Amino acid sequence: MSIPIDQHERLSQCIEFLNKNDKQLNTLFYSQASLAKLEKGQPICHEGNSCSQLAIVLNGTARVYKLGENGKEITLYRVGQGESCILTASCILSEIPFPAFAVCDTNIEAAIIPSHVVQSWLAESSVWRDYIFGLVATRLSNIIQVVEDVVFRRMDRRIAGYLYNQASKGNAAISTTHQVIASELGTSREVVSRILKEFEHEDLIKVTRGTIQLIDLDTLRTKQHVS
Amino acid sequence: MSIPIDQHERLSQCIEFLNKNDKQLNTLFYSQASLAKLEKGQPICHEGNSCSQLAIVLNGTARVYKLGENGKEITLYRVGQGESCILTASCILSEIPFPAFAVCDTNIEAAIIPSHVVQSWLAESSVWRDYIFGLVATRLSNIIQVVEDVVFRRMDRRIAGYLYNQASKGNAAISTTHQVIASELGTSREVVSRILKEFEHEDLIKVTRGTIQLIDLDTLRTKQHVS
Known part of the structure:
Protein backbone atom coordinates (compact mmCIF):
# COMPACT_ATOMS: atom_id res chain seq x y z
CA MET A 1 0.00 0.00 0.00
CA PHE A 152 -37.22 26.86 10.44
CA ARG A 153 -37.59 27.22 6.64
CA ARG A 154 -40.71 26.55 4.62
CA MET A 155 -40.30 23.91 1.90
CA ASP A 156 -40.98 26.38 -0.95
CA ARG A 157 -38.06 28.54 0.29
CA ARG A 158 -35.81 25.49 0.49
CA ILE A 159 -36.70 24.36 -3.04
CA ALA A 160 -36.12 27.92 -4.35
CA GLY A 161 -32.72 27.83 -2.64
CA TYR A 162 -31.92 24.40 -4.07
CA LEU A 163 -32.75 25.55 -7.63
CA TYR A 164 -30.84 28.82 -7.21
CA ASN A 165 -27.75 26.98 -5.93
CA GLN A 166 -27.82 24.66 -8.94
CA ALA A 167 -28.05 27.72 -11.19
CA SER A 168 -25.12 29.38 -9.46
CA LYS A 169 -23.07 26.34 -10.50
CA GLY A 170 -23.71 27.51 -14.07
CA ASN A 171 -26.74 25.41 -14.95
CA ALA A 172 -29.61 27.34 -16.56
CA ALA A 173 -31.37 24.00 -17.04
CA ILE A 174 -31.17 21.31 -14.39
CA SER A 175 -31.45 17.64 -15.33
CA THR A 176 -33.19 16.13 -12.36
CA THR A 177 -36.36 14.46 -11.18
CA HIS A 178 -38.85 15.53 -8.54
CA GLN A 179 -37.80 12.42 -6.58
CA VAL A 180 -34.13 13.52 -6.55
CA ILE A 181 -35.07 16.93 -5.14
CA ALA A 182 -37.34 15.24 -2.57
CA SER A 183 -34.49 12.94 -1.43
CA GLU A 184 -32.14 15.89 -1.22
CA LEU A 185 -34.41 17.93 1.04
CA GLY A 186 -36.15 15.23 3.08
CA THR A 187 -39.67 15.57 1.71
CA SER A 188 -42.00 13.63 -0.57
CA ARG A 189 -42.15 13.73 -4.37
CA GLU A 190 -45.74 14.97 -4.16
CA VAL A 191 -44.73 18.05 -2.16
CA VAL A 192 -41.92 18.84 -4.63
CA SER A 193 -44.28 18.48 -7.60
CA ARG A 194 -46.84 20.80 -6.03
CA ILE A 195 -44.28 23.51 -5.29
CA LEU A 196 -42.61 23.25 -8.72
CA LYS A 197 -46.06 23.69 -10.27
CA GLU A 198 -46.55 26.87 -8.21
CA PHE A 199 -43.14 28.16 -9.36
CA GLU A 200 -44.14 27.39 -12.97
CA HIS A 201 -47.35 29.39 -12.57
CA GLU A 202 -45.27 32.29 -11.28
CA ASP A 203 -43.05 32.00 -14.41
CA LEU A 204 -39.93 31.28 -12.32
CA ILE A 205 -39.18 27.95 -13.97
CA LYS A 206 -40.34 25.75 -16.83
CA VAL A 207 -40.63 22.03 -16.13
CA THR A 208 -40.22 19.54 -18.97
CA ARG A 209 -39.58 15.81 -18.80
CA GLY A 210 -36.40 15.31 -16.75
CA THR A 211 -35.40 18.98 -16.95
CA ILE A 212 -36.13 22.18 -15.01
CA GLN A 213 -35.32 25.39 -16.88
CA LEU A 214 -34.62 28.32 -14.60
CA ILE A 215 -36.27 31.44 -16.01
CA ASP A 216 -36.34 34.05 -13.25
CA LEU A 217 -33.20 33.59 -11.15
CA ASP A 218 -33.55 36.93 -9.33
CA THR A 219 -36.92 35.98 -7.88
CA LEU A 220 -35.68 32.47 -6.95
CA ARG A 221 -32.74 34.06 -5.11
CA THR A 222 -35.03 36.42 -3.19
CA LYS A 223 -37.61 33.73 -2.48
CA GLN A 224 -35.15 31.41 -0.71
CA HIS A 225 -34.56 33.93 2.09
CA VAL A 226 -38.10 35.12 2.84
CA SER A 227 -39.24 33.49 6.06
CA MET B 1 -6.07 29.00 37.89
CA PHE B 152 -38.96 11.14 9.37
CA ARG B 153 -41.19 11.13 12.49
CA ARG B 154 -44.62 12.66 12.85
CA MET B 155 -44.95 15.27 15.59
CA ASP B 156 -47.48 13.20 17.61
CA ARG B 157 -44.93 10.33 17.76
CA ARG B 158 -42.20 12.73 18.85
CA ILE B 159 -44.36 14.25 21.59
CA ALA B 160 -45.34 10.75 22.80
CA GLY B 161 -41.62 9.91 22.90
CA TYR B 162 -40.80 13.12 24.77
CA LEU B 163 -43.47 12.43 27.42
CA TYR B 164 -42.43 8.78 27.75
CA ASN B 165 -38.76 9.75 28.20
CA GLN B 166 -39.69 12.20 30.96
CA ALA B 167 -41.68 9.43 32.65
CA SER B 168 -38.78 7.01 32.41
CA LYS B 169 -36.81 9.53 34.46
CA GLY B 170 -39.31 8.79 37.22
CA ASN B 171 -41.80 11.62 36.71
CA ALA B 172 -45.45 10.50 36.66
CA ALA B 173 -46.40 14.16 36.45
CA ILE B 174 -44.34 16.58 34.36
CA SER B 175 -44.14 20.24 35.30
CA THR B 176 -43.83 21.97 31.98
CA THR B 177 -45.58 24.28 29.54
CA HIS B 178 -46.68 23.67 25.97
CA GLN B 179 -44.12 26.30 24.94
CA VAL B 180 -41.25 24.37 26.57
CA ILE B 181 -42.20 21.20 24.68
CA ALA B 182 -42.50 23.21 21.45
CA SER B 183 -38.99 24.70 21.94
CA GLU B 184 -37.62 21.26 22.70
CA LEU B 185 -38.96 19.70 19.51
CA GLY B 186 -38.80 22.60 17.04
CA THR B 187 -42.50 23.20 16.57
CA SER B 188 -45.11 25.78 17.59
CA ARG B 189 -47.06 25.95 20.85
CA GLU B 190 -50.31 25.57 18.88
CA VAL B 191 -49.23 22.22 17.42
CA VAL B 192 -48.21 20.95 20.88
CA SER B 193 -51.55 22.05 22.39
CA ARG B 194 -53.52 20.31 19.64
CA ILE B 195 -51.64 17.02 20.05
CA LEU B 196 -51.80 17.08 23.86
CA LYS B 197 -55.56 17.58 23.55
CA GLU B 198 -55.74 14.49 21.31
CA PHE B 199 -53.73 12.49 23.88
CA GLU B 200 -56.09 13.70 26.60
CA HIS B 201 -59.11 12.50 24.60
CA GLU B 202 -57.41 9.11 24.29
CA ASP B 203 -56.94 9.06 28.10
CA LEU B 204 -53.14 8.88 27.79
CA ILE B 205 -52.52 12.03 29.81
CA LYS B 206 -54.30 14.61 31.90
CA VAL B 207 -53.35 18.23 31.38
CA THR B 208 -53.76 20.72 34.22
CA ARG B 209 -52.24 24.18 34.61
CA GLY B 210 -48.46 23.76 34.35
CA THR B 211 -48.57 19.98 34.77
CA ILE B 212 -49.04 16.96 32.51
CA GLN B 213 -50.00 13.78 34.33
CA LEU B 214 -49.01 10.62 32.50
CA ILE B 215 -51.81 8.07 32.75
CA ASP B 216 -51.20 5.38 30.13
CA LEU B 217 -47.44 4.95 29.80
CA ASP B 218 -47.68 1.70 27.82
CA THR B 219 -49.60 3.34 25.00
CA LEU B 220 -47.29 6.38 25.00
CA ARG B 221 -44.31 4.04 24.68
CA THR B 222 -45.89 2.18 21.76
CA LYS B 223 -47.08 5.36 20.08
CA GLN B 224 -43.61 6.92 19.84
CA HIS B 225 -42.38 4.18 17.51
CA VAL B 226 -45.31 3.84 15.09
CA SER B 227 -44.34 5.54 11.80
Whole structure:
Protein backbone atom coordinates (compact mmCIF):
# COMPACT_ATOMS: atom_id res chain seq x y z
CA MET A 1 0.00 0.00 0.00
CA SER A 2 1.61 3.24 -1.12
CA ILE A 3 1.17 6.13 -3.53
CA PRO A 4 3.41 5.89 -6.67
CA ILE A 5 5.96 8.72 -6.73
CA ASP A 6 4.72 10.06 -10.07
CA GLN A 7 1.35 10.79 -8.36
CA HIS A 8 2.75 12.87 -5.45
CA GLU A 9 2.67 16.18 -7.32
CA ARG A 10 -0.94 15.66 -8.43
CA LEU A 11 -2.08 14.62 -4.93
CA SER A 12 -0.50 17.67 -3.35
CA GLN A 13 -2.67 19.78 -5.67
CA CYS A 14 -5.84 18.08 -4.38
CA ILE A 15 -5.01 17.69 -0.69
CA GLU A 16 -4.11 20.88 1.11
CA PHE A 17 -2.43 19.35 4.16
CA LEU A 18 0.27 17.82 1.93
CA ASN A 19 1.52 21.38 1.33
CA LYS A 20 2.03 22.25 5.01
CA ASN A 21 5.65 21.05 5.02
CA ASP A 22 5.00 18.41 7.65
CA LYS A 23 7.61 16.03 6.20
CA GLN A 24 6.86 13.25 8.65
CA LEU A 25 3.13 13.31 7.81
CA ASN A 26 3.84 13.47 4.06
CA THR A 27 6.16 10.47 4.29
CA LEU A 28 3.59 8.51 6.30
CA PHE A 29 0.84 9.51 3.91
CA TYR A 30 2.65 8.56 0.70
CA SER A 31 3.83 5.25 2.15
CA GLN A 32 0.63 4.14 3.93
CA ALA A 33 -2.18 5.50 1.74
CA SER A 34 -3.24 3.97 -1.56
CA LEU A 35 -5.34 5.07 -4.56
CA ALA A 36 -8.81 3.79 -5.40
CA LYS A 37 -11.49 4.43 -8.00
CA LEU A 38 -15.21 4.21 -7.29
CA GLU A 39 -18.05 4.40 -9.79
CA LYS A 40 -21.00 6.76 -9.83
CA GLY A 41 -23.86 5.23 -7.85
CA GLN A 42 -21.61 2.82 -5.96
CA PRO A 43 -22.49 2.52 -2.25
CA ILE A 44 -19.56 3.53 -0.03
CA CYS A 45 -20.93 2.78 3.40
CA HIS A 46 -24.19 1.46 4.84
CA GLU A 47 -25.76 2.42 8.14
CA GLY A 48 -24.42 0.08 10.83
CA ASN A 49 -21.19 -0.79 8.97
CA SER A 50 -17.90 -0.49 10.77
CA CYS A 51 -15.35 1.61 8.89
CA SER A 52 -11.97 0.09 8.05
CA GLN A 53 -10.55 3.00 6.07
CA LEU A 54 -10.84 6.73 5.56
CA ALA A 55 -11.11 8.10 2.00
CA ILE A 56 -9.87 11.55 0.98
CA VAL A 57 -11.55 12.56 -2.29
CA LEU A 58 -9.23 13.57 -5.16
CA ASN A 59 -12.02 14.23 -7.62
CA GLY A 60 -15.75 13.68 -7.77
CA THR A 61 -18.25 13.95 -4.91
CA ALA A 62 -19.91 11.59 -2.46
CA ARG A 63 -23.26 12.14 -0.80
CA VAL A 64 -23.89 11.29 2.85
CA TYR A 65 -27.57 10.85 3.72
CA LYS A 66 -30.09 9.41 6.13
CA LEU A 67 -32.80 7.00 5.03
CA GLY A 68 -36.08 6.87 6.98
CA GLU A 69 -38.28 3.83 7.55
CA ASN A 70 -40.83 5.31 5.18
CA GLY A 71 -38.27 5.43 2.33
CA LYS A 72 -37.79 9.19 2.60
CA GLU A 73 -34.19 10.42 2.39
CA ILE A 74 -32.33 13.59 3.36
CA THR A 75 -28.82 14.67 2.41
CA LEU A 76 -26.60 15.53 5.40
CA TYR A 77 -23.60 16.80 3.41
CA ARG A 78 -21.42 16.16 0.38
CA VAL A 79 -17.72 15.29 0.36
CA GLY A 80 -15.68 16.92 -2.42
CA GLN A 81 -12.07 17.39 -3.49
CA GLY A 82 -9.54 17.34 -0.64
CA GLU A 83 -12.31 16.52 1.82
CA SER A 84 -13.10 13.43 3.81
CA CYS A 85 -16.06 12.09 5.72
CA ILE A 86 -16.02 13.07 9.39
CA LEU A 87 -18.58 10.37 10.20
CA THR A 88 -16.10 7.79 8.91
CA ALA A 89 -13.26 9.38 10.89
CA SER A 90 -15.47 9.49 13.97
CA CYS A 91 -16.45 5.81 13.54
CA ILE A 92 -12.79 4.84 13.23
CA LEU A 93 -11.67 6.91 16.21
CA SER A 94 -14.54 5.96 18.51
CA GLU A 95 -15.19 2.46 17.16
CA ILE A 96 -18.90 3.06 16.61
CA PRO A 97 -21.00 1.88 13.62
CA PHE A 98 -21.54 4.26 10.69
CA PRO A 99 -24.77 6.19 11.44
CA ALA A 100 -25.84 7.02 7.86
CA PHE A 101 -25.40 6.03 4.20
CA ALA A 102 -22.75 7.21 1.76
CA VAL A 103 -22.88 6.83 -2.02
CA CYS A 104 -20.86 8.09 -5.00
CA ASP A 105 -22.61 11.07 -6.65
CA THR A 106 -20.14 10.81 -9.54
CA ASN A 107 -17.14 8.68 -10.44
CA ILE A 108 -14.66 9.23 -7.63
CA GLU A 109 -10.93 8.92 -7.27
CA ALA A 110 -9.74 8.84 -3.68
CA ALA A 111 -6.72 8.31 -1.46
CA ILE A 112 -7.50 5.55 1.02
CA ILE A 113 -6.02 5.57 4.52
CA PRO A 114 -6.20 2.41 6.69
CA SER A 115 -8.07 2.98 9.94
CA HIS A 116 -5.21 2.13 12.31
CA VAL A 117 -3.03 4.95 10.97
CA VAL A 118 -5.83 7.56 11.17
CA GLN A 119 -5.46 7.26 14.94
CA SER A 120 -1.66 7.10 15.11
CA TRP A 121 -1.18 10.16 12.88
CA LEU A 122 -3.26 12.18 15.38
CA ALA A 123 -0.54 11.60 17.97
CA GLU A 124 2.24 12.43 15.55
CA SER A 125 1.10 15.39 13.48
CA SER A 126 -0.51 18.71 14.38
CA VAL A 127 -1.21 19.23 10.66
CA TRP A 128 -3.28 16.02 10.63
CA ARG A 129 -5.08 17.03 13.86
CA ASP A 130 -5.94 20.39 12.28
CA TYR A 131 -7.23 18.61 9.17
CA ILE A 132 -9.44 16.26 11.19
CA PHE A 133 -10.78 19.06 13.43
CA GLY A 134 -11.40 21.20 10.35
CA LEU A 135 -13.63 18.34 9.13
CA VAL A 136 -15.39 18.17 12.49
CA ALA A 137 -16.16 21.90 12.43
CA THR A 138 -17.31 21.91 8.80
CA ARG A 139 -19.53 18.85 9.09
CA LEU A 140 -21.07 19.83 12.41
CA SER A 141 -22.02 23.13 10.85
CA ASN A 142 -23.32 21.36 7.68
CA ILE A 143 -25.56 19.10 9.75
CA ILE A 144 -26.74 21.92 12.03
CA GLN A 145 -27.60 23.87 8.87
CA VAL A 146 -29.76 20.91 7.80
CA VAL A 147 -31.56 21.00 11.18
CA GLU A 148 -32.04 24.74 10.79
CA ASP A 149 -33.41 24.39 7.25
CA VAL A 150 -35.77 21.57 8.13
CA VAL A 151 -37.13 23.17 11.31
CA PHE A 152 -37.22 26.86 10.44
CA ARG A 153 -37.59 27.22 6.64
CA ARG A 154 -40.71 26.55 4.62
CA MET A 155 -40.30 23.91 1.90
CA ASP A 156 -40.98 26.38 -0.95
CA ARG A 157 -38.06 28.54 0.29
CA ARG A 158 -35.81 25.49 0.49
CA ILE A 159 -36.70 24.36 -3.04
CA ALA A 160 -36.12 27.92 -4.35
CA GLY A 161 -32.72 27.83 -2.64
CA TYR A 162 -31.92 24.40 -4.07
CA LEU A 163 -32.75 25.55 -7.63
CA TYR A 164 -30.84 28.82 -7.21
CA ASN A 165 -27.75 26.98 -5.93
CA GLN A 166 -27.82 24.66 -8.94
CA ALA A 167 -28.05 27.72 -11.19
CA SER A 168 -25.12 29.38 -9.46
CA LYS A 169 -23.07 26.34 -10.50
CA GLY A 170 -23.71 27.51 -14.07
CA ASN A 171 -26.74 25.41 -14.95
CA ALA A 172 -29.61 27.34 -16.56
CA ALA A 173 -31.37 24.00 -17.04
CA ILE A 174 -31.17 21.31 -14.39
CA SER A 175 -31.45 17.64 -15.33
CA THR A 176 -33.19 16.13 -12.36
CA THR A 177 -36.36 14.46 -11.18
CA HIS A 178 -38.85 15.53 -8.54
CA GLN A 179 -37.80 12.42 -6.58
CA VAL A 180 -34.13 13.52 -6.55
CA ILE A 181 -35.07 16.93 -5.14
CA ALA A 182 -37.34 15.24 -2.57
CA SER A 183 -34.49 12.94 -1.43
CA GLU A 184 -32.14 15.89 -1.22
CA LEU A 185 -34.41 17.93 1.04
CA GLY A 186 -36.15 15.23 3.08
CA THR A 187 -39.67 15.57 1.71
CA SER A 188 -42.00 13.63 -0.57
CA ARG A 189 -42.15 13.73 -4.37
CA GLU A 190 -45.74 14.97 -4.16
CA VAL A 191 -44.73 18.05 -2.16
CA VAL A 192 -41.92 18.84 -4.63
CA SER A 193 -44.28 18.48 -7.60
CA ARG A 194 -46.84 20.80 -6.03
CA ILE A 195 -44.28 23.51 -5.29
CA LEU A 196 -42.61 23.25 -8.72
CA LYS A 197 -46.06 23.69 -10.27
CA GLU A 198 -46.55 26.87 -8.21
CA PHE A 199 -43.14 28.16 -9.36
CA GLU A 200 -44.14 27.39 -12.97
CA HIS A 201 -47.35 29.39 -12.57
CA GLU A 202 -45.27 32.29 -11.28
CA ASP A 203 -43.05 32.00 -14.41
CA LEU A 204 -39.93 31.28 -12.32
CA ILE A 205 -39.18 27.95 -13.97
CA LYS A 206 -40.34 25.75 -16.83
CA VAL A 207 -40.63 22.03 -16.13
CA THR A 208 -40.22 19.54 -18.97
CA ARG A 209 -39.58 15.81 -18.80
CA GLY A 210 -36.40 15.31 -16.75
CA THR A 211 -35.40 18.98 -16.95
CA ILE A 212 -36.13 22.18 -15.01
CA GLN A 213 -35.32 25.39 -16.88
CA LEU A 214 -34.62 28.32 -14.60
CA ILE A 215 -36.27 31.44 -16.01
CA ASP A 216 -36.34 34.05 -13.25
CA LEU A 217 -33.20 33.59 -11.15
CA ASP A 218 -33.55 36.93 -9.33
CA THR A 219 -36.92 35.98 -7.88
CA LEU A 220 -35.68 32.47 -6.95
CA ARG A 221 -32.74 34.06 -5.11
CA THR A 222 -35.03 36.42 -3.19
CA LYS A 223 -37.61 33.73 -2.48
CA GLN A 224 -35.15 31.41 -0.71
CA HIS A 225 -34.56 33.93 2.09
CA VAL A 226 -38.10 35.12 2.84
CA SER A 227 -39.24 33.49 6.06
CA MET B 1 -6.07 29.00 37.89
CA SER B 2 -6.01 25.56 39.42
CA ILE B 3 -8.21 23.02 41.17
CA PRO B 4 -7.75 22.91 44.98
CA ILE B 5 -6.29 19.57 46.06
CA ASP B 6 -9.26 18.76 48.31
CA GLN B 7 -11.45 18.73 45.19
CA HIS B 8 -9.37 16.21 43.17
CA GLU B 9 -11.12 13.13 44.56
CA ARG B 10 -14.58 14.58 43.84
CA LEU B 11 -13.63 15.63 40.29
CA SER B 12 -12.26 12.20 39.49
CA GLN B 13 -15.71 10.80 40.36
CA CYS B 14 -17.37 13.13 37.82
CA ILE B 15 -14.82 13.09 35.01
CA GLU B 16 -13.95 9.68 33.66
CA PHE B 17 -10.70 10.57 31.89
CA LEU B 18 -9.14 11.56 35.22
CA ASN B 19 -9.20 7.84 36.12
CA LYS B 20 -7.21 6.66 33.08
CA ASN B 21 -3.86 6.95 34.87
CA ASP B 22 -2.53 9.53 32.41
CA LYS B 23 -0.46 11.30 35.08
CA GLN B 24 0.73 14.03 32.74
CA LEU B 25 -2.84 14.91 31.70
CA ASN B 26 -4.07 14.81 35.30
CA THR B 27 -1.29 17.15 36.40
CA LEU B 28 -2.03 19.54 33.53
CA PHE B 29 -5.75 19.36 34.25
CA TYR B 30 -5.53 20.07 37.99
CA SER B 31 -3.05 22.90 37.49
CA GLN B 32 -4.65 24.63 34.48
CA ALA B 33 -8.39 24.09 34.97
CA SER B 34 -10.52 26.02 37.45
CA LEU B 35 -13.96 25.64 39.02
CA ALA B 36 -17.01 27.74 38.18
CA LYS B 37 -20.68 27.91 39.16
CA LEU B 38 -23.43 28.97 36.79
CA GLU B 39 -27.07 29.62 37.62
CA LYS B 40 -30.15 28.02 36.11
CA GLY B 41 -31.27 30.06 33.11
CA GLN B 42 -27.89 31.75 32.68
CA PRO B 43 -26.81 32.01 29.02
CA ILE B 44 -23.50 30.22 28.41
CA CYS B 45 -22.83 31.05 24.78
CA HIS B 46 -24.61 33.01 22.05
CA GLU B 47 -24.59 32.24 18.34
CA GLY B 48 -21.64 34.05 16.75
CA ASN B 49 -19.58 34.24 19.97
CA SER B 50 -16.00 33.07 19.96
CA CYS B 51 -15.23 30.53 22.67
CA SER B 52 -12.39 31.25 25.10
CA GLN B 53 -12.83 28.23 27.36
CA LEU B 54 -14.20 24.71 27.44
CA ALA B 55 -16.45 23.66 30.33
CA ILE B 56 -16.70 20.09 31.63
CA VAL B 57 -19.91 19.70 33.62
CA LEU B 58 -19.54 18.35 37.18
CA ASN B 59 -23.23 18.52 37.99
CA GLY B 60 -26.35 19.93 36.37
CA THR B 61 -27.16 20.10 32.66
CA ALA B 62 -26.84 22.61 29.86
CA ARG B 63 -29.03 22.78 26.77
CA VAL B 64 -27.61 23.53 23.33
CA TYR B 65 -30.21 24.77 20.84
CA LYS B 66 -30.84 26.62 17.61
CA LEU B 67 -33.10 29.68 17.43
CA GLY B 68 -34.91 30.44 14.17
CA GLU B 69 -35.79 33.87 12.79
CA ASN B 70 -39.43 33.17 13.56
CA GLY B 71 -38.65 32.64 17.26
CA LYS B 72 -38.99 28.86 17.06
CA GLU B 73 -36.34 26.83 18.88
CA ILE B 74 -35.06 23.27 18.72
CA THR B 75 -32.79 21.44 21.16
CA LEU B 76 -29.69 19.91 19.54
CA TYR B 77 -28.41 18.09 22.64
CA ARG B 78 -27.84 18.39 26.37
CA VAL B 79 -24.52 18.35 28.20
CA GLY B 80 -24.50 16.45 31.50
CA GLN B 81 -22.06 15.21 34.14
CA GLY B 82 -18.56 14.51 32.82
CA GLU B 83 -19.54 15.80 29.39
CA SER B 84 -18.53 18.85 27.48
CA CYS B 85 -19.82 20.75 24.48
CA ILE B 86 -18.26 19.55 21.23
CA LEU B 87 -19.42 22.73 19.46
CA THR B 88 -17.32 24.72 21.92
CA ALA B 89 -14.33 22.39 21.43
CA SER B 90 -14.76 22.63 17.68
CA CYS B 91 -14.94 26.46 17.82
CA ILE B 92 -11.76 26.56 19.89
CA LEU B 93 -9.86 24.10 17.68
CA SER B 94 -10.98 25.56 14.35
CA GLU B 95 -11.36 29.18 15.44
CA ILE B 96 -14.90 29.52 14.14
CA PRO B 97 -17.82 31.34 15.83
CA PHE B 98 -20.23 29.33 18.00
CA PRO B 99 -23.08 28.17 15.68
CA ALA B 100 -25.89 27.81 18.27
CA PHE B 101 -27.01 28.90 21.75
CA ALA B 102 -26.22 27.28 25.08
CA VAL B 103 -28.02 27.92 28.36
CA CYS B 104 -28.05 26.41 31.86
CA ASP B 105 -31.00 24.03 32.30
CA THR B 106 -30.23 23.85 36.02
CA ASN B 107 -27.61 25.28 38.36
CA ILE B 108 -24.31 23.99 37.02
CA GLU B 109 -20.91 23.39 38.51
CA ALA B 110 -18.16 22.96 35.92
CA ALA B 111 -14.44 22.63 35.44
CA ILE B 112 -13.25 25.34 33.06
CA ILE B 113 -10.33 24.77 30.70
CA PRO B 114 -8.72 27.73 28.91
CA SER B 115 -8.88 27.43 25.12
CA HIS B 116 -5.13 27.43 24.46
CA VAL B 117 -4.60 24.27 26.50
CA VAL B 118 -7.48 22.38 24.83
CA GLN B 119 -5.30 22.37 21.73
CA SER B 120 -1.97 21.62 23.39
CA TRP B 121 -3.34 18.66 25.39
CA LEU B 122 -4.37 17.06 22.09
CA ALA B 123 -0.70 16.82 21.15
CA GLU B 124 0.29 15.50 24.55
CA SER B 125 -2.36 13.02 25.63
CA SER B 126 -4.08 10.12 23.87
CA VAL B 127 -6.58 10.01 26.76
CA TRP B 128 -7.56 13.61 26.01
CA ARG B 129 -7.78 12.87 22.25
CA ASP B 130 -10.07 9.91 23.02
CA TYR B 131 -12.22 12.12 25.26
CA ILE B 132 -12.58 14.79 22.57
CA PHE B 133 -13.30 12.26 19.80
CA GLY B 134 -15.81 10.52 22.06
CA LEU B 135 -17.60 13.89 22.27
CA VAL B 136 -17.44 14.27 18.48
CA ALA B 137 -19.00 10.84 17.94
CA THR B 138 -21.71 11.31 20.58
CA ARG B 139 -22.73 14.79 19.45
CA LEU B 140 -22.68 14.00 15.74
CA SER B 141 -25.01 11.13 16.45
CA ASN B 142 -27.21 13.33 18.73
CA ILE B 143 -27.59 15.93 15.98
CA ILE B 144 -28.17 13.33 13.26
CA GLN B 145 -30.87 11.85 15.51
CA VAL B 146 -32.50 15.29 15.60
CA VAL B 147 -32.43 15.41 11.77
CA GLU B 148 -33.93 11.92 11.64
CA ASP B 149 -36.69 12.80 14.11
CA VAL B 150 -37.59 16.04 12.41
CA VAL B 151 -37.61 14.63 8.88
CA PHE B 152 -38.96 11.14 9.37
CA ARG B 153 -41.19 11.13 12.49
CA ARG B 154 -44.62 12.66 12.85
CA MET B 155 -44.95 15.27 15.59
CA ASP B 156 -47.48 13.20 17.61
CA ARG B 157 -44.93 10.33 17.76
CA ARG B 158 -42.20 12.73 18.85
CA ILE B 159 -44.36 14.25 21.59
CA ALA B 160 -45.34 10.75 22.80
CA GLY B 161 -41.62 9.91 22.90
CA TYR B 162 -40.80 13.12 24.77
CA LEU B 163 -43.47 12.43 27.42
CA TYR B 164 -42.43 8.78 27.75
CA ASN B 165 -38.76 9.75 28.20
CA GLN B 166 -39.69 12.20 30.96
CA ALA B 167 -41.68 9.43 32.65
CA SER B 168 -38.78 7.01 32.41
CA LYS B 169 -36.81 9.53 34.46
CA GLY B 170 -39.31 8.79 37.22
CA ASN B 171 -41.80 11.62 36.71
CA ALA B 172 -45.45 10.50 36.66
CA ALA B 173 -46.40 14.16 36.45
CA ILE B 174 -44.34 16.58 34.36
CA SER B 175 -44.14 20.24 35.30
CA THR B 176 -43.83 21.97 31.98
CA THR B 177 -45.58 24.28 29.54
CA HIS B 178 -46.68 23.67 25.97
CA GLN B 179 -44.12 26.30 24.94
CA VAL B 180 -41.25 24.37 26.57
CA ILE B 181 -42.20 21.20 24.68
CA ALA B 182 -42.50 23.21 21.45
CA SER B 183 -38.99 24.70 21.94
CA GLU B 184 -37.62 21.26 22.70
CA LEU B 185 -38.96 19.70 19.51
CA GLY B 186 -38.80 22.60 17.04
CA THR B 187 -42.50 23.20 16.57
CA SER B 188 -45.11 25.78 17.59
CA ARG B 189 -47.06 25.95 20.85
CA GLU B 190 -50.31 25.57 18.88
CA VAL B 191 -49.23 22.22 17.42
CA VAL B 192 -48.21 20.95 20.88
CA SER B 193 -51.55 22.05 22.39
CA ARG B 194 -53.52 20.31 19.64
CA ILE B 195 -51.64 17.02 20.05
CA LEU B 196 -51.80 17.08 23.86
CA LYS B 197 -55.56 17.58 23.55
CA GLU B 198 -55.74 14.49 21.31
CA PHE B 199 -53.73 12.49 23.88
CA GLU B 200 -56.09 13.70 26.60
CA HIS B 201 -59.11 12.50 24.60
CA GLU B 202 -57.41 9.11 24.29
CA ASP B 203 -56.94 9.06 28.10
CA LEU B 204 -53.14 8.88 27.79
CA ILE B 205 -52.52 12.03 29.81
CA LYS B 206 -54.30 14.61 31.90
CA VAL B 207 -53.35 18.23 31.38
CA THR B 208 -53.76 20.72 34.22
CA ARG B 209 -52.24 24.18 34.61
CA GLY B 210 -48.46 23.76 34.35
CA THR B 211 -48.57 19.98 34.77
CA ILE B 212 -49.04 16.96 32.51
CA GLN B 213 -50.00 13.78 34.33
CA LEU B 214 -49.01 10.62 32.50
CA ILE B 215 -51.81 8.07 32.75
CA ASP B 216 -51.20 5.38 30.13
CA LEU B 217 -47.44 4.95 29.80
CA ASP B 218 -47.68 1.70 27.82
CA THR B 219 -49.60 3.34 25.00
CA LEU B 220 -47.29 6.38 25.00
CA ARG B 221 -44.31 4.04 24.68
CA THR B 222 -45.89 2.18 21.76
CA LYS B 223 -47.08 5.36 20.08
CA GLN B 224 -43.61 6.92 19.84
CA HIS B 225 -42.38 4.18 17.51
CA VAL B 226 -45.31 3.84 15.09
CA SER B 227 -44.34 5.54 11.80
